[in-house]
Every structure is written in structure tokens, then in C-alpha cells.
């Protein structure tokens with residue numbers, strides 16, 4: 829999977845974002861271990877806290893399509909402000925924990941940083957994530 833293809837998929841889905849409250853559109857593209865790309869955009873709600881982030885939307889679609897064993901190889905996240913520019917925007921804390929659920933320590937996460945696109949591993953982005961053991 830070329831970074832370019834993942835980037836394009838994220839840019840395309842961003843156009844579908846439902847963001848009437850913030851005006852901030854986000855697009856995420858996940859490529860799984862099976863090589864398939866799944867995309868998601870942010871979906872806001874009048875009750876703000878119900879807003880769904882682009883990353884979690886893409887992951888839900890990946891699970892729905894591939895089932896519970898789905899593993900994320902890479903995820904690319906892009907954004908646009910209301911004035912049409914991309915700004916630094918790393919995945920929020922909730923999304924990091926949800927990405928971690930389907931990631932390995934070396935899953936790659938690409939997003940807009942202060943000096944262009946940043947690429948970090950899951951372990952770098954969320955060290956010591958919560959795991960559930962009974």
C-alpha cells in the first residue's frame with residue numbers, strides 16, 4: 829500500500845464529513861493486514877458529545893466489513909478547517925485507545941503535524957494503553 833493511495837482515500841472521504849457545528853472536516857483511511865482500505869469521516873450531532881470522530885468511523889466500517897479479527901496496518905488522517913486549509917491535528921485520546929484495540933505496537937499512524945505529515949507508531953502515540961484482562 830503506497831502512502832499516496834491511503835492519503836487520497838482520506839482526502840476523498842473528508843468531502844463527506846458532516847460537520848455543521850465546528851466546520852472542521854476530518855477524513856481517515858485505514859489499511860488492514862488484509863490490504864483492504866476502509867474510510868470514515870467525522871459525523872457531528874446537535875448534542876455535541878455524540879459526535880463521531882473520523883478515525884472511529886473508519887474503524888467501525890473496517891470491523892463491519894472484515895470482522896472482529898481485523899488488524900490495522902496503517903491509518904492516515906487528514907483535515908480541513910472551515911477556511912479550507914489543513915492544520916496540525918493528531919488523533920484525540922479516545923481515538924488513540926480505539927486504534928490501539930485493533931493495532932500492533934508497530935502500526936503506523938500518519939497525520940498533519942506542525943511541520944507537515946507526521947508518522948508515528950502506535951507505541952509512540954499511546955504508550956501503556958489500557959488493556960482488559962479478566
Ligand code: THU
Pocket residue numbers: 847850852854869870871872879880881882883918919920923
Ligand atoms: N475530530 C475527529 O474527527 N478526529 C479527531 O481525532 C479529533 C476531532 C472531529 C470531531 C469534531 O467533529 C471536529 O473534529 C472538531 O472537534
